[in-house]
Amino acid sequence: MSETVTALGGAHYAGYATITEQPARGMITLRGNLAEVAVKNAATGVAGVDMPDLRECHIVDQRGIAWMSPDELLVMVPHPEVASAVSTIQQTLSGLHSLVVDVSDARALFRIEGSGAREVLAKLCPVDLSPAAFGPGQIRRTRLGHVSAAFWMVDDSAFELVCFRSVAQYAFDLLKTAAEPGGEVGVF
C-alpha cells in the first residue's frame, strides 16, 4: 500500500481565522436518482448519517453525506475505508442506473476555524454568510476567487471546504491572505 500524500502536506496558517489542510478523507461521488430507496440506503449505509435534503450536508467527524445536485451526493468515510465503501455501494446499487467513483485523490480539504471564519469565506465567495443565512447542516457550492469550491460548517465556528486538488495551493493562498491579521472587517 502506497503512502497517501495530500496536496499541501497539511499546510497551516494562523491568522484571524486558522486555515489547515486536512488529512486525506475518503470521498465518493454517487450519482443516481436520489429519490430511490436503494440510493439512500447505499449512501447512509456506509456514511452512518441521515440522508441530506436539498443543499444539506450531514457530517459527523470523518463520515458524512453532502447534497451536491439533484442527482449527486458526496459520500465521506475515513480514508482507509474508501475502497470497501465503494464496493459496498456498488453491490447495494447493482442493476440500478447509477455511478459510484472514489474521488478522494481529486480533492483537497481545508478546515477554516475561529471567530473570523465566516468573514474569511465571505471575502472570497459571493455568498451570504451571515449566521441567519448559513449554518451547520447546510452546504454551499460556489466560487472561491477564481475556482469552484464547496463548504459546509461542522460547528458554529468551523467550516470544511473542498476544492480540486490541482488548485489546492491557490485556494490555500487565497484563504491565508483573507485571514491575515489587520484585514478584519467585523461584519458578522
Place this chain on the structure above:
Amino acid sequence: MLILTCPYCGVSGEETEFHGGGEAHLKRFGPGASEADFESYLFHRENPKGVHFERWRHVNGCGKWFIAARDTATLQVFGTYPAQTTEPPQEIRDKITAARPGWRWRDFA
C-alpha cells in the same frame, strides 16, 4: 448586478457563479435541412434591448443547465426554469407580460 436563481438547487447566486450559454429555445436544424435553415440555426441570434431568453449553467454550483428570462437592459429577471423545457412556461410569460405589456420574442409573446 445580475442575480439568478438556479431552478435545480434553489441557490440565488450572483452572476459570476454561473456561466452564460447563449440564446435559449433555438430550433435545431441538422442533416437534411435547407442551407438557409442550417445557417440560421448556427448563426442567427436575437440581440434585443429588453426581454430575452438565455441558457445559463450553474457552473460553480450544482452544474445544471437552465433557462433564464430577463431584461437585457435593466437586468430584471422574470424567472428561471429547467433546460428541458421547449418553450417558456405560461407562468413566466405572465410575469413578463405584467412587467412588459406587449412584449414579443421570436415566436413567443
